[in-house]
Amino acid sequence: MSQKVLVFGDIGIDDTVALLYGYFKEEIEIVAVVADYGNISRENAIANINYVRKLLPHTSELERVKFIAGASVPMIGELPTFVTEIHGEYGLGPIIPPLGMKNGITENFHDVVELIEKYQKELIIVNIGRLTSLATMFILYQSLMKTVKAYYIMGGAFWVPGNITAVSEANFHGDPVAAAIVLNYARNVTIIPLNVTQHAIATPQMINYIDQTGKISILKPMLDYYYNFYKKRDPSIQGSPLHDVLTLMAVAHDDLLSYQELPLTIVVSYKGVERGQSIADIRPYTESEAKKHRIAFVLNYQRFYSDFMTVMSGRYF
Template sequence: MDIHRGDVAAIKTNVLFFFDGGVDDAIALLYALASDQVEIVGIVADYGNMSRSIAVRNARYLLQKTGREEIPVISGAEHPLSGASPTFFPQVHGPQGLGYILPALAPTNVENFADVVPILQRYQEQLVIVAAGRLTSLAVLEAVYGDLLAKVGRIFVMGGAFLVPGNVTPVAEANFHGDPLAAEAVMKQARSLTVIPLNVTDHALVTPEMAAELDADDRTGLIKGMFDFYYRFYKSKNPQIQGAPMHDLLTMMAVVQEPMMRYTTSPVWVETQSGVALGQSVGDFRPYAERPTDRRSHRLAVSFDQEFFRADLMSVLKSAF
């Protein structure tokens, strides 16, 4: 498949990236930094796959490795809205969040969370938010700076699982399960929201062959070390799987590759009570359903062009850095 990119090189989408420090976050960031269609204007580093401090360090490290240290790294949420201690997943993403890559300590000068506000004020409708982790920081923005958030052009969220099993419980996806109160608040109030759920991102596979091809041209020396650890985990859980699912990468790509995605529209409810259903996301896909008056409807991804995904990923990252 041909990927035509040069005609839009001068038109970049400004992205504020909410990042929680894991492998698929890192691959998504590398894609965005390499793309001639994305301009990362800030990174909010949250707890999630790793602690907030590791997420901050990983963001700084990736920016150092790619020569983009001018991009501000903003310190986000440290724990969910409930105040509970978060659960981390080093078995999935590695002890430092980047698989077999063990980052050297980066400078710790990061921006306070309030420094998101000037970014919102500056870009307004020209800004896209990509939230790839727990939705705690986004929910706080909605509660405190809702008037500014309402001016943002679009919000893309990786989260939820619709009509499929979850990945941390029988019914719940990790981001919504990690802070269901925040997920419910965002699903209820946010405007111009697109949800890229687990039932779609599970098919965004990067294969060992793709990783080896990228590694041959990877001057950062990052991709294969991250991929190999991440793929080993998924292979241990499902020996039949042919690659590692890049949930956050697909979410980032969806921002600028609209023809790749297919969507439906539905309100979303998130279960906030304790028990096996905690964090479960529910949509209403009945054609005759009446829309509720207490929450907004959102665009939900239902499928994507996998050939386009693979071709665009390889085209962008093979020419990077």
């Protein structure tokens, strides 16, 4: 039986690859996607989605997925800065969707309520972008959000370098107020931080093989663009880190990662290196007031490799 998943994302390259993975993975049924600002603007995220869905057969799972317009600015009250050098203008690397792809999704955020009411304890929410839209749901509908089965959140960095500041990861840094709200109110939360996602590497050899199978024509140009950015920043890196793919993959494979349940605090600050820092309390001798969440710390890379290659290439690994 497949898991019903509602995805919140700032649809950049790795978000797009995660959605493609979800569409092809039999154990996952993506029922809707909330498109937010973050890697790119909300409007460009919508154009990205409209373009990608038209590349796949009309009978594909993608055609049945509901798309919802999410937040366009963070709760912290500043204008977002987009990272087109990492993800491209539309979150597809070098690919520019044709004109008109920004049409087709109107202001329909209230549809999230109807989806949660429909599925309730069957539904898993996966947040792979900024947490603004998800936090909005907790502000407005706390009782309803308690009916959700589980939450999987890509975010945080624990005793490893951040990717925005020395200590902060992008999703938590982009809207620390929203991150703090979600982690204060959500129950049954799994955090997938940089500790593990930075090791979920897709090498150029892997991507070339998937490209040769002819299943997904846009995967290679996107991930070649993504890899070129990371290679310039860190010449030792062996491929593209698939942060968001790993987060969605964890929903279907509980043996993919090793976890610890720890009290977690988000630093809510408007400036400074500490903005959005995620702090887990590992002291065994004191009771922290912070809420405990399940945090992933170790990745089984062979399991990741086998599943990603099998799903994306259509051939067993």
